[in-house]
Amino acid sequence: MARIYPFRALRYNSSQVRLADVVTQPYDKISPALQQAYYQRSPYNLVRIILGLPELFDQPGDAASDIYARAAGDFASWRRNGILAQENEPSIFAYAQRFAVPSTAGDGEPETLVERRGLIALGHLHDYADGVVFRHEQTLAKPKSDRLNLLRTTRAHFGQLFMLYSDPANTIESLIFTDGAAPEMEVTDDYGVLHRVWRISDPAVIRLVTAEMADRKLIIADGHHRYETALAYAREHAPETMATPHESSPTALPAPPWPEAAAMMTFVNMDSDGLVILPTHRVVHSLAHFDAAVFFDQAKHAFELKQLDTNDTSALLAQLGADRADTTSFLAITTGGATLLTLKPEISSAALAALSPRQQQLDVVRLHTLVLEELLGLTPEDIRQQTHLRYLRDADEAMAQVRTGQADIAFLVRPITLEQLREVAFAGEVMPQKSTDFYPKLLSGLTIYALD
Known part of the structure; x- marks a missing residue:
């Protein structure tokens, strides 16, 4: 009680x-x-x-x-x-x-x-x-x-x-x-x-x-x-x-x-x-030998990539929000611009398979598992200690840190829904750090x- x-x-x-x-x-x-x-x-x-x-x-x-x-x-x-x-x-x-x-x-x-x-x-x-x-x-x-x-x-x-x-x-x-x-x-x-x-x-x-x-x-x-x-x-x-x-x-x-x-x-x-x-965006910095071209080449295995022809934050977030709700999508921001990453439906991962079905469907979980850990090599301990990783509510600030060289790449995400949060919490499970931002x-x- x-x-x-x-x-x-x-x-x-x-x-x-x-x-x-x-x-x-x-x-x-x-x-x-x-x-x-x-x-x-x-x-x-x-x-x-x-x-x-x-x-x-x-x-x-x-x-x-x-x-x-x-x-x-x-x-x-x-x-x-x-x-x-x-x-x-x-x-x-x-x-x-x-x-x-x-x-x-x-x-x-x-x-x-x-x-x-x-x-x-x-x-x-x-x-x-x-x-x-x-x-x-x-x-x-x-x-x-x-x-x-x-x-x-x-x-x-x-x-x-x-x-x-x-x-x-x-x-x-x-x-x-x-x-x-x-x-x-x-x-x-x-x-x-x-x-x-x-x-x-x-x-x-x-x-x-x-x-x-x-x-x-x-x-x-x-x-x-x-x-x-x-x-x-x-x-x-x-x-x-x-x-x-x-x-x-x-x-x-x-x-x-x-x-x-x-x-x-x-x-x-x-x-x-x-x-x-509200969503909390991820900013990755101070990686050894980060190369955007290499990252996107490796990402092609799991994601459909779409280069966007605007750097306007509102327009980018509008395109992210307009993507299908039943797909996992997020924006990758590099010095070369913005790229929409949409997960291919046939992709599976041993790391994801270890999670519950409700966790596997969350954008932020897939971002952490398939991108931050598998593609960029961050360990769970790196994430816990905030090594190479910052969390920002403001998408403009996240993009600015990439443009000014303070970060290697930023990921803009869609917000978690209240129903998703409720299901995960009452099931005794947890999402990655800073998955939600109540306003x-x-x-x-x-x-x-x-x-x-």
Whole structure:
């Protein structure tokens, strides 16, 4: 069962700071330019904690003078000085995001304005083997090490994990959203997304919501690295013996068995409107002796090749999107231009044969198996460690890195569908790293869960 809990959130004090100056995108979506912009907005911007800049006299390995120590120091100082204030009572939060859907097909269609709704609460950290929380993609080694260092020094969760649940009747949303109620927090982010948050402290409503969530299974949409980091930290701090719970009052609100056993999450109904998945493109760099002509000659065995006569990103994505949905297609970008690769139907691979039928049909799986590994020679460990490989949402940026010599070849892909994700996750399987990119992201810093 999915256990969720209300919590006494830390929140930015609106009398001391302006919310737009201090909240951020999730750490892994903060570019160097955005990081600098956040630094300039406020001395209390959350980037200084979740993605601090190194300083001149930092000593490698010196725990007293590194980004994690500064993050912990800033966090403690902001709490002492009232920049961050803690709620008096346990609460959950209704969270709505209104946004224009970015075009991924370059079709020139006007952007559609939609709203995605969710619930912010603590969620119990379950082992995957429990059959409650399901992942859908592999993780990378470096981000988990970084996030664990930050969690150990600050002992707080600053952003929410993005979790999906199924609720065709929309019961939970109907409990937490009230028409006409003014939000307690409202902010527009760097991408024009309007974020609004309502606090819910009514114990009766909280108990109804926790009871409704109890029989749900959860899929991690965004935050696999942070989920696995939090789970590892929970294991580190699990008590050797659990205290016998006292007779609880019928009116008592649920709470984690120990503070580290839960993390802050936003729960979104996968049966409601507003779920948008964008593609994450692959950029391959620093290969020894890469030769585009040799690559395409080898690719002819498995793929039909079609040289495209445009370098316009929108036109290229439109052609990729127009290709048959029942075929595997992606664009290969080299200094010589763009080539559409479409898998020949008769092609088989021993590596693909080892995967389930549902995995074998995924474009991103075929790209990793047949191209990145078999043609370009990247090993699974290379991919886990991000050796020779970058992941980019922006197709223009991926193409620019090839044109400017920062990359050897880029692959533009179509997005995974929600149904594909759901089937893979509930089957207990995983796709390659960075297979999905849910848009928009959940803002970090709206609420904070402090373990102490």
